Amino acid sequence: MFDSPSIIVGLEIGTSKICAVVGEMNDDGVLNIIGVGQARTRGVRKGEIVDARAVEEGVRHAIVEAEQMADVEIRSVYLGVTGGHIRGFNNRGVHPVVSADREISDEDVLDVVKNAKAINLPQDNTVLHAIRQHFLVDGHDGVTDPVGMLGARLEVDVHVVHGHLNRLQNAIRVVKGMQLEVNEVVFNGLASSLAVLSNAQKELGALVIDIGGGTTDYVVYSGGVIKHTGVLAVGGDHVTNDLAFGLKVPQGRAEQLKIENGSAFIDEAVKGQTMNITSELGLPLNTVNLEHLRRIMVMRLEEVFQLIAQDLEQAGLLEYLRAGVFLCGGGARIPEIARLAEQVLELPVTLGKTNTVSGLKSTLDQPEFATAIGLVRFGSFKFRKREARPTFGQNLKNVFGKLLPR
Amino acid sequence: MDSEIISQPLSAGETKKRSVTIFGVGTAGITMAGQMAAEDFTGAKFVAVNTDNSVTAAGAEMIHLESKMLRGLGAGGDPERGCELAEENFDRLKTACAGAEVVFLVTGLGGGTGTGVSPVLARAARESGALVLAFVTLPFACEGNQRERHARQGLEQLKTVADGVICLPHQKAAKLLEEHAGFADAFRASAHLLIEGVRGVWRLLMYRGLIEIHFEELCALLRAGHGESCFATVESAGTTRARDAIEKLPAHPLLDGGQALTEAETVLVSLLGGPDLSMADVNRVMADLNEHCPKARIIMGAAVAESFHDRLAVTIIATGRQPRTSAKPAPGKNGKPALTPDAPGFDTELLHPTKPERPSSRHVPPAPALSVEQREQILAQQTGKRGPVRKAGPRMKQITLPLDIVNKGRFDKSEPTIHKGEDLDLPTYVRRGVALN
Numbered sequence: 001m002f003d004s005p006s007i008i009v010g011l012e013i014g015t016s017k018i019c020a021v022v023g024e025m026n027d028d029g030v031l032n033i034i035g036v037g038q039a040r041t042r043g044v045r046k047g048e049i050v051d052a053r054a055v056e057e058g059v060r061h062a063i064v065e066a067e068q069m070a071d072v073e074i075r076s077v078y079l080g081v082t083g084g085h086i087r088g089f090n091n092r093g094v095h096p097v098v099s100a101d102r103e104i105s106d107e108d109v110l111d112v113v114k115n116a117k118a119i120n121l122p123q124d125n126t127v128l129h130a131i132r133q134h135f136l137v138d139g140h141d142g143v144t145d146p147v148g149m150l151g152a153r154l155e156v157d158v159h160v161v162h163g164h165l166n167r168l169q170n171a172i173r174v175v176k177g178m179q180l181e182v183n184e185v186v187f188n189g190l191a192s193s194l195a196v197l198s199n200a201q202k203e204l205g206a207l208v209i210d211i212g213g214g215t216t217d218y219v220v221y222s223g224g225v226i227k228h229t230g231v232l233a234v235g236g237d238h239v240t241n242d243l244a245f246g247l248k249v250p251q252g253r254a255e256q257l258k259i260e261n262g263s264a265f266i267d268e269a270v271k272g273q274t275m276n277i278t279s280e281l282g283l284p285l286n287t288v289n290l291e292h293l294r295r296i297m298v299m300r301l302e303e304v305f306q307l308i309a310q311d312l313e314q315a316g317l318l319e320y321l322r323a324g325v326f327l328c329g330g331g332a333r334i335p336e337i338a339r340l341a342e343q344v345l346e347l348p349v350t351l352g353k354t355n356t357v358s359g360l361k362s363t364l365d366q367p368e369f370a371t372a373i374g375l376v377r378f379g380s381f382k383f384r385k386r387e388a389r390p391t392f393g394q395n396l397k398n399v400f401g402k403l404l405p406r
Numbered sequence: 407m408d409s410e411i412i413s414q415p416l417s418a419g420e421t422k423k424r425s426v427t428i429f430g431v432g433t434a435g436i437t438m439a440g441q442m443a444a445e446d447f448t449g450a451k452f453v454a455v456n457t458d459n460s461v462t463a464a465g466a467e468m469i470h471l472e473s474k475m476l477r478g479l480g481a482g483g484d485p486e487r488g489c490e491l492a493e494e495n496f497d498r499l500k501t502a503c504a505g506a507e508v509v510f511l512v513t514g515l516g517g518g519t520g521t522g523v524s525p526v527l528a529r530a531a532r533e534s535g536a537l538v539l540a541f542v543t544l545p546f547a548c549e550g551n552q553r554e555r556h557a558r559q560g561l562e563q564l565k566t567v568a569d570g571v572i573c574l575p576h577q578k579a580a581k582l583l584e585e586h587a588g589f590a591d592a593f594r595a596s597a598h599l600l601i602e603g604v605r606g607v608w609r610l611l612m613y614r615g616l617i618e619i620h621f622e623e624l625c626a627l628l629r630a631g632h633g634e635s636c637f638a639t640v641e642s643a644g645t646t647r648a649r650d651a652i653e654k655l656p657a658h659p660l661l662d663g664g665q666a667l668t669e670a671e672t673v674l675v676s677l678l679g680g681p682d683l684s685m686a687d688v689n690r691v692m693a694d695l696n697e698h699c700p701k702a703r704i705i706m707g708a709a710v711a712e713s714f715h716d717r718l719a720v721t722i723i724a725t726g727r728q729p730r731t732s733a734k735p736a737p738g739k740n741g742k743p744a745l746t747p748d749a750p751g752f753d754t755e756l757l758h759p760t761k762p763e764r765p766s767s768r769h770v771p772p773a774p775a776l777s778v779e780q781r782e783q784i785l786a787q788q789t790g791k792r793g794p795v796r797k798a799g800p801r802m803k804q805i806t807l808p809l810d811i812v813n814k815g816r817f818d819k820s821e822p823t824i825h826k827g828e829d830l831d832l833p834t835y836v837r838r839g840v841a842l843n
């Protein structure tokens with residue numbers, strides 16, 4: 001079967017796993033997840049590809065698996081990217097309305113958005129997203145659709161996400177090298193937020209934190225628009241590494257200890273408790289203090305939340321997160337992680353659910369898949385937008401119009 | 407498993423080639439600098455600056471500030487005259503600073519020379535390109551409020567020109583002494599403490615750090631505290647040296663029974679040990695300090711010297727954040743300055759800094775139309791008290807931690823994650839100095 005236009009594929013090349021999710025838009029515009037493929041990643045550090053050959057192999061595996069499950073041929077993907085080089089900031093674009101009647105047209109809107117994207121980035125950097133927040137007409141703000149309004153000066157606030165061009169291209173190159181087309185490159189944090197937040201939550205104000213293997217990506221919404229994005233190049237691998245160092249065990253064993261005995265809380269039961277560790281051959285290897293294990297984890301995770309809190313405090317956004325905080329990514333599986341986040345952020349914290357899309361229920365319930373599912377959702381907005389071309393002005397009114405990558 | 411989680415021995419450091427000039431200014435300053443010259447501040451150049459012939463110091467180059475007008479009368483207790491003399495001889499002072507990367511300025515504030523000359527000298531030193539740290543004593547309350555006033559003025563001026571000012575009120579040093587000890591003893595005790603403080607900073611600068619503190623970082627710390635810092639040094643030896651040092655610290659009289667640590671905003675810790683100094687020792691001291699300084703950002707440096715085999719020296723410089731507002735001398739019952747056991751007036755803000763005002767953000771904020779102040783007011787009314795203070799971020803800032811101490815494991819080859827100068831790839835618990843025991 002062929003990649004019909006209603007098939008949308010999201011591909012995340014994570015530090016821990018490579019994941020392809022296949023979605024299908026039915027005739028009523030409802031999005032269904034119909035396939036998932038996965039592979040363990042080799043060759044990615046802190047979200048960035050260091051060994052293209054190894055990654056290619058993983059991508060191929062994940063894509064084939066997803067194709068088989070969904071029974072489609074995948075030709076193009078929405079590709080997720082992350083890395084410590086990715087940054088977000090807010091910018092305003094200005095455009096004088098020149099038409100004789102001063103009525104704002106679609107072209108004016110395109111021009112002002114273009115101006116908002118024309119920013120001085122560090123050399124070698126490129127704009128990944130310029131996401132519309134709202135318009136101003138002659139200085140009056142809060143305008144969502146200025147087309148048809150009268151005014152002399154049109155402005156737009158955008159949230160710009162940018163990153164290092166070469167480093168972004170590394171991922172694109174690998175995918176293209178496999179005869180797969182890249183529809184769009186999307187920041188992972190943004191994708192995850194699309195998977196776990198409802199429109200009401202975006203309106204109220206919410207923070208989504210995706211704790212992956214090598215990075216922690218986060219996105220803030222308020223008033224229905226993206227206000228802030230960030231990447232902290234610290235993730236689950238750091239927890240593992242800290243444990244390996246502190247408990248004097250090999251990395252592989254540390255990862256296992258983290259998953260089997262880890263928690264973001266030190267309860268009374270583990271105090272003073274030890275555990276004997278044996279090698280693969282069953283020989284005694286080491287004795288591990290469970291309290292130490294927890295303490296090492298708590299300190300690392302606490303720090304991650306503290307750094308995010310500091311960043312948001314500086315941006316003046318902590319006060320506006322009325323829907324609270326949503327966790328996803330593999331790190332959200334750590335027991336008691338929400339409780340720890342709550343302590344540090346002093347906000348209600350819940351584990352993000354990807355119930356904004358329907359389909360394979362068991363798949364959707366996993367926090368690791370938030371990004372890939374979000375990528376599909378991102379693609380579906382594009383898709384609907386394509387359909388809606390003739391009524392471009394109207395389209396701006398819906399929330400999807402707020403996403404205008406590149 | 408006991409606390410020896412990281413017990414690989416640390417390699418011995420060498421001394422660094424850094425040119426330091428130590429100035430003693432005025433009678434008290436020269437006396438103290440003279441003592442230092444006689445001790446192990448090897449490699450430093452000493453300069454004594456005076457306006458009269460009250461003292462000389464062996465091993466120090468002498469600079470006499472004279473004015474034709476004053477005919478060798480010196481400053482005579484008047485800081486303004488001291489200042490004029492220094493301005494007149496500004497070029498000479500600047501020449502004396504030439505070639506120094508770091509200038510330590512040691513003086514007793516309250517008289518005419520130390521108080522008047524030091525700020526000018528500090529400026530001269532900065533102009534010649536040096537980083538300037540001033541170590542000053544403040545007069546006893548009973549020396550009279552004129553001296554006290556002069557000292558405060560001098561201190562304020564110094565703070566604006568020097569990169570950092572560390573001050574020690576004589577009154578505090580006196581607490582170390584028996585009640586009926588004389589002034590001479592008290593001065594000696596102060597001088598001793600001040601010199602220990604200088605030594606702690608000196609070590610940070612001169613010994614190749616295992617965990618290095620940049621001088622700029624140190625200055626930033628002192629500046630952030632508006633120059634008023636209190637400090638303490640303890641030394642211990644033998645196998646239990648880390649534990650002993652920990653016990654001695656809060657008991658140190660200059661730290662007011664640990665109170666100064668509890669209230670400190672920033673704490674600089676300098677550890678010096680022998681080649682046998684282990685990371686576990688460092689951890690133990692740091693873990694304990696973390697508990698004693700719940701609010702502080704802690705900056706730690708550790709160095710190794712051959713001569714410190716089996717010994718450990720811990721120097722702490724604790725700084726509060728609130729600037730002193732008024733410089734009123736604390737009046738006694740009959741209008742005279744009080745001689746109370748607690749240093750009057752001077753360090754109280756340092757030891758009891760006002761807490762940060764930020765309300766808890768767990769409260770859903772009222773409509774954004776309200777200003778920040780209004781919101782805070784409302785919150786204060788609602789709760790009747792200030793909301794809980796948000797936990798400070800990573801409290802310990804580390805500048806460089808050589809890789810041979812902590813192997814970065816799986817991040818060895820990837821681009822390091824640096825946040826505000828801190829390498830986040832290193833385990834958080836190590837950076838925060840938490841011992842596992």
Ligand SMILES: Nc1nc2c(ncn2[C@@H]2O[C@H](COP(=O)(O)OP(=O)(O)OP(=O)(O)O)[C@@H](O)[C@H]2O)c(=O)[nH]1
Pocket residue numbers: 431432433434435437438457480481482483484513514515516517518519520521543544545546549553576593594596597
């Ligand atoms: N450590 C120490 N401090 C002293 C000694 N004598 C005085 N002080 C302190 O230092 C302050 C300044 O006094 P001096 O050093 O004598 O004054 P000066 O800077 O030489 O200024 P003039 O002599 O007035 O020109 C006094 O107020 C005392 O608090 C001393 O012998 N040792």
Ligand SMILES: Nc1ncnc2c1ncn2[C@@H]1O[C@H](COP(=O)(O)OP(=O)(O)O)[C@@H](O)[C@H]1O
Pocket residue numbers: 013014015016017018211212213214215235236237255258259262328329330331332333334335367368
């Ligand atoms: N049950 C668990 N407990 C603790 N950590 C977990 C658990 N499950 C997954 N993780 C961690 O989550 C991380 C992977 O998350 P994921 O979102 O898949 O990362 P990425 O997108 O970077 O590949 C790994 O560091 C893994 O150890």
Ligand SMILES: [Mg+2]
Pocket residue numbers: 012014015188210211212213329371
């Ligand atoms: Mg991920």
Ligand SMILES: [Mg+2]
Pocket residue numbers: 432433434458460517519
């Ligand atoms: Mg004198």
